[in-house]
Amino acid sequence: MYQHSKNIVTAGLPVENAKSALIMIHGRGASAESMVPLSSYLDTRDMAVFAPQASRHSWYPTSFIAPVEENQPALDSALEIINELVQDIIKAGIPAEQIYFLGFSQGACLTLEYVTRNAMKYGGVIAFTGGLIGEEIAMENYRGNFEQTTILITTGDPDAHVPLKRVKESAAIMEKMNGKMHVVVYPVKQHTITNEEIDVANQLFFSADVNQV
Template sequence: MYTHSNQISIGGVPAANAKAALIMLHGRGASAADIMRLAREFNATEMTVYAPQATNNSWYPYSFLAPVEENEPALSSALALIDEVVAQALADGFTADKIYFAGFSQGACLTLEYITRNAKQYGGAVAFTGGLIGEELNLNNYKGDFAGTPVLITTGDPDPHVPLSRVEESAEQLKGMNANVSVKVYKGRQHTISYDEIALANQMVFI
């Protein structure tokens, strides 16, 4: 098992000149540099982009549907690293409602898990193929009020890693905490991010 070192790539507009912050979480086997390239496709030209790097290019060792204890201590370490990134964004002058999140696959799961454990009014969040983490959801972990934060969750059906039932369960949890959730399901889509999903993210979150 492993923990994550504090490696954070920063790009986009310098914080002093930016209107918002974007925290991007890469998928299993990918890197911070990979996910930062995706920021170029968003309406994020006036944002500072923060992308932490997972140790061994993986945020946690097993499926997000495994019992949480099997993914420890890596999962808690990953959540703590995101907390450090958020703290850095706040220190750089961004208020929570100017902080956005985006992640793919394992990074999408981590995005949803982090914001739902720390719900408040964020700028918005995009989870490209992901759901809340755990064999069963521990509702005691989820606290706060999203105050209308826009959240987009997209997925394929079927997806080899993320069952639609968990996507729907996750969406309902966030809605119950006052997030403005949109879910888009693509029949037969491979485990990837399509141009349509990027366009949706720009229409619904990065407005």
């Protein structure tokens, strides 16, 4: 088992000049560098972009629906890296309600797990194919109030790695915690990020109309 070191790739505006921040969390076998170019397809012109890098290119060793102990201590270490990054961004002057999260696959699961354990008003949450982590969902881990944070979860039906049942269970929990949920299910979608998903994310989070509200 392994611990993660704090290794953050940055892009976009310098944090001291930015109005908001986007945390991009990569999937298994990928890298922070591979996530950053995705931000060019989103309207992130006023944002500082942060992409943490997992040790060994994986946030935890086995499936997200395996017993949690099989993914420890890597999972706790990954959550701590994300928490440290969030605190660093807040200390730099960007409040939590202007912090956005975007993750894919394993990174989407980690994203949802982090924000639901630390629910508050965020800028927004984008989970491209993911759900809450654990063989069983441990409700005692989740606390706080999303205060109507917009949360997008997309997935395919079926998906080889993420059961639709877990996506729906996760969305229901987050909705009870006052998340403004958008769940989009695509039939026969490959396990990747599609143009359609990027379009939905732009419409919900990054369009000029949204940012003027």
